[in-house]
Amino acid sequence: SQQGEEDPQALSIQEGENATMNCSYKTSINNLQWYRQNSGRGLVHLILIRSNEREKHSGRLRVTLDTSKKSSSLLITASRAADTASYFCATDGFDQGGSEKLVFGKGTKLTVNP
C-alpha cells in the first residue's frame, strides 16, 4: 500500500515550542503534501514537496523529504494555540492501475497549550 503513516499519533506541546511530525510511506511518489484539518472542518493544503526536493520552507513550516528512506517530516516552529489541529501527510503517486491519486496517512493530532 502507498499509505503514509504519521508519527506520533498525538502530540501535546506548549505555545512557543516547536512541533515535529513524521511521515513514512511505501511506494515511489511524485510529491508529498501536508494538510491541516481543524476540528469539524475540511482539509487545508499547507505545503507540497516534490520527489526531487529535499527541503522546503513556508513561513513557520519546514518540510523535509528523504526518498531513500521514504520519509518526510513537518516542523512547525514557534507554535501557537491556533496551530491546534490534525495534520496529515499525503503521497501523490501512481497506483498499480496507473491512476494518480493522493493517499493520506492517519494523521497527527497536535494540541498547542496556551
Add this chain to the structure above:
Amino acid sequence: DTAVSQTPKYLVTQMGNDKSIKCEQNLGHDTMYWYKQDSKKFLKIMFSYNNKELIINETVPNRFSPKSPDKAHLNLHINSLELGDSAVYFCASRVWREGEQFFGPGTRLTVL
C-alpha cells in the same frame, strides 16, 4: 466566495434510505474527488472525475454512484444506506495532475 462547497453539511437518515450529496467548485478545476473520512479520521479516496469522466473508482459498493454533470459539479448518490456508511464525506478538486487539492467543508452523514 467559497471555493469548494458541499450540501448538505449534515445528513441524518434511516437505514435503507437513498440520499444524495452535492459538490460544486468555482476554481475552474477539471478534476474532482470524493473522499470518505471514518470515525478514526482515516481519509480514503472513493472516486475521481476528470472532465466529467470517471478515472478512479476505488473498491466502493455499487450502492454509491457518483455523477458529474459538468466540470464544476460532482454529486454522490447513495442507495440503501447502511450503518457503516456513517462518516464525513469530503469533496475536493484540483487541476489535473497538479499538486494541491482544495477540499470542501465536508458532509457528516449519520445513518440510524
